[in-house]
Amino acid sequence: MTVPAGAAELLDAWETGWDRTPLERGLALLSAGTGRPSAELARLTIGQRDRALFELRAALFGSGLDGVSTCPECGTDVEVSFDQGQLLGPPSPAPYRLPTSADVAAALSDPDPCGALVDGCSKGAGAEETAASWAQADPLLDVELCLSCPDCGHEWAESFDIVSYLWSELDGxxxxxxxxxxxxxxxxxxxxxxxxxxxxxxxxxxxxxxxx
Incomplete structure (x- = not known):
């Protein structure tokens, strides 16, 4: 459970994450919102972390999200607005252990990060099978927005990452x-x-x- 961080804590998190990786920034933000150390929060699954970040964001900036995307077909700027509640479906049991921030950090130091992440969580199952089970178990592991261009009618999917979105808001x-x-x-x-x-x-x- 996150609590609204104070101004000083948010500025500290911004300073801490300024030259860090997105993974480290997410943990710094969540640490500011919960008062828990980053090392402890790194043991949350990615979905648990992101749900907590959505909760923190709602407390700080509200639940509505706004942005602009570009149509890949005709180049039109498309305004995107939605409520974050539309993304927060509940997780379900998975046959393999869902990855944590600690798992991702460890995998990034491997020459084959995707393979290392799968091996560390799935006990030998194939990458495709594991990824499919993760996506089915927790929709927050790979959020995609379905967009449509009002000018040419082209439809496409665009990834959404709460860490980068919230970091951009915090930076401003x-x-x-x-x-x-x-x-x-x-x-x-x-x-x-x-x-x-x-x-x-x-x-x-x-x-x-x-x-x-």
Whole structure:
């Protein structure tokens, strides 16, 4: 269960994950939201991790997701909007162990990462059979959005990754927050902890005075 992280914790997670891999960024975000160490969270399955990240995102930014894709047929920009609840179907039992972040991290150091991941979780089953069982057991392991172009009618599937999406949102929020800290520190001489301790509403009131 995630809880809404405070501004300071989110900025710390952003700093921690700035030069890290997407896998490490996902764990840093979840650690900020739960207060649990990344090493412990790495033992969650990828689906469990992503459900927790969706929960954290809903607490921070709401459940609606918006984006823009490009039609591969005619190049038209297509707006995409949906509620994350549409993606969060419950997992079901799998014949093979579902991969964790720790499994993925270990597999990435192998010359054949896909083969290493399958071998580590499926006890000798084939890659195709294992991947099919994983996808059937937990839809969050490989999320694809079904899109349609309003201009040419072309339909296609596009992958969706909650880690990269949430990281992009957090990056924008952190940059705006640092600018707010800068403006209020310049105007009132407050330090970062003092600015972040203000409620978002009160911070905006002070910013309105400073920027008017």
């Amino acid at each position: 929020w952190c940059r705006r927050t640092l600018l707010e800290v800068h403006d209020l520190a310049t105007a009132y001489g407050w330090n970062e902890p003092q600015v972040l301790a203000l409620s978002p509403w009160r911070r905006q009131c002070y910013l309105g005075l400073v920027r008017s």
